[in-house]
Amino acid sequence: MDFAALTDWYDHNHRRLPWRETRDPYRIWLSEVILQQTRVAQGLDYYDRFVGRFPSVADLAAADEDEVLKLWQGLGYYSRARNLHAAARQVVERHGGIFPTAYADVRALKGIGDYTAAAVVSFSADAPYPVVDGNVYRVLSRLLDIDTPIDTTAGKKEFAEAAFALLAEYLVRKGHRGAGLYNQAVMELGALVCTPRSPQCAACPLAGGCLALKRGTVGERPVKRGKTAQTPRFFHYLHITDEHGRTAIRRREGNDIWKGLYEFPLVETPTGAEFGTLPLPFADFVWQGSVRMPKHVLSHRIIHAVFHRITVTDLTALSLPDDWRVIPSGRLGDYAVSRLTELYLTRDR
């Protein structure tokens, strides 16, 4: 690999992003978690809000999980927010509130895998660990023309070894400094030049040594095995209100989508169903109508959701399931909700 061309390209072309203006491992970690499976443009505002609300890892650890989820609302993959909060508490307990920069310590924190650990320690402390993310898979699969599927155990091993070998070679030539810069450069090249579609090979500093470009296989790299099908789910939400301006919500628990978020009481059916067939925990109510939402598409699910509007006299007088919370309707905005529920609450009427 032409390392000099790569780092020279990076110096002149990289984006100035807020998490690149610091070597604070806490902020770098925060940005890396936000950016997992997420575009920079989508994560930027969230990063600013998190840094503003939680200037230090101790501030984050001291917060309630619900507040962290509320700040994360709309970003998706909510386990990231729960793990972020849990990891902050681990940092306080294990490291006295000082975010670690030793790879093993970082890797041991909740929600941090091989990629994020390498990113944090190399960007913050220039530690010699190669990052292997989607960008790197793409760059290396083309540079070395590797056709092993990246979403297999064998593929992950092969790419990790290739990444390690390249970083080692770079470090030997550079006097064992600059791992962070090298990692940033490879990733940025993947993000701006070696893109999934229409890669800009003419502008690529590594084009001269790119095996896939020479062989004409750029469009076939990287190889991925397969995608899992999107299966449908049918959600019936009970939007219950009473004469005192109250409504009922509950927190999603268990290993399912939107864990930790709040929503109206839900009845899930195996297929589509009519309101009259749904079981309700009380009998004295008036059905005001139903709102069918557009198909809500997740990565592995398509949710068919209907919000049923129901009125009762006094929610607090009813015998309701233990996990229901009766709250003033005006306080709904205090709770983290899915985009689906947010869309319902903010829809045009």
Place this chain on the structure above:
DNA sequence: TAAGCGTGGTG
């Protein structure tokens, strides 16, 4: 270990 986990952008 393959499947599950969100949302929004793009060609």
Place this chain on the structure above:
DNA sequence: TCACCAAGCTT
């Protein structure tokens, strides 16, 4: 419209 994707991790 639709497939594919965007700085992955957990179980």
